[in-house]
Amino acid sequence: MDGLTSAALSGAFRGEWGRVVAFLIRMTGDWDLAEECAQHAVARAVERWPRDGVPANPGAWLTTTARNRALNVLRHRGTEAAALPDLAARAAAREAAAGDADADPFPDERLRLIFTCCHPALPLEGRVALTLRTLAGLTTAEIARAFLVSETAMAQRLVRTKRKIRAAAIPYRVPPAHLLAERTGGVLGVLYLLFTEGYAATAGPVTLRPDLCAEAIHLARMLTRLMPDEPEALGLLALLLLQHSRRAARTDQAGDLVALYDQDRTRWDRADIADGLTLLDTALAHGSPGPYQTQAAIAACHALAPDAAATDWARIAALYARLIDLEPTPVVRLNHAVAVAMAEGPAAGLRLLDELAGSPQLAGYHLFPATRADLLRRLDRHPEAAVAYRQALAQARTDPERRYLARRLTESLESSPRA
């Protein structure tokens, strides 16, 4: 197989996997069979395409092959034989109803799939894993690596999640209108979690896992196409792109984190920024701001500042205040305090931060003491800063974060008056 064909193959597989699986689940109601048939179609393509050439519509080829396989398996099983003509008839009716000769004979069922994978009755880890497996087409081994668990454990997680869908009768559908807003929030939440896991890995030796970020962006973009009138989906995609644009500047050569204001902005990805800003404008034009659009607007403030000193912190603080109205969580309040500290000085930020002390949701969250420490340091209250850096250090979970905090702790101790 030559390189070109190999690239065309993997492109077609990755792009079409979700559609094939989603269609097959719709057709058979059997998640395992759907995956198995999609895999079969891919294996067939690997065998045929290098010899016969890549078909004009690789997705339709893969879906047809997978569908035929499913029909064969079901026929062979016998039990569902009676239902088959009905399924085939329904598929044919859908094709006929589409009317249009250019219409895809295989309706895009990915929206049903993503809403089902992200159903709130499923365990959160299962939602993330199943979305990556069925929609993004990552293998169980790849997902296991991304989440630092064994392949066996990840396989079990996927099995358990699929079993719950079946046993608890979670419907394979886009939720009806009265549930749609809440459930859409759930889907966006899963994609954002996936991104943040790649953007600030919660454990392990490295801070960034850009593959997970790229998958989250890919899925968020897919969602904006499936739900073009959902401004929060556009807002999420804009947010992810604006954050992802900084990836090359976020760590130094040693892999240590570089704070936003110390980053080399020439290394920010201009194409991602332009894309993100356009998407944000489109989202805001709907006139229905939500938490993701607001966070994207904050990220846009950073993206538009030519250098750190030129950052419009007053606007960022105002956007965080709006975000508190939408999502009054301690983490949002923490970020608001940081923005206020930048706009009005560390003392104002520290006052807001101290209102949050003792909040149970911030217990064990290292960024709370780390932020407090930074503000105390800027107020030249070095001994107090050292205490807070020590707390943060004890709670930080990745090596680069620990190195950053250890460096700051040493500086604070050096600046403290001798006892």
Added chain:
Amino acid sequence: MLVCGAEPGREPTDEEMAPALAWTTEMTDRGVRESGHRLGPAASATTVRVRDGQLLLSDGPFAETYEQVLGYDLLECANLDEAIEVASRHPAARWGSVEVRPVWTA
């Protein structure tokens, strides 16, 4: 659907339970509730276990440290979303909790 109390050892008050009657009537009329009962107080429970062939009985509910089961309703719902909607409208969902579980199918 299992209806559970908020705290172990405390029976709900008549005031807390009163709206359950309207819920029962509504869901039975709608055709999603097939049957159900409120259970006697937790203190009247006997828990049965057999371990290594030996019958072990203990006084009280099986999980005394947990929220106690107050009653159950057998529902026939189209899918989990409908079951969640029905459960969320039971008064115990507000002060206790309601567990939704499919009946065993082999």
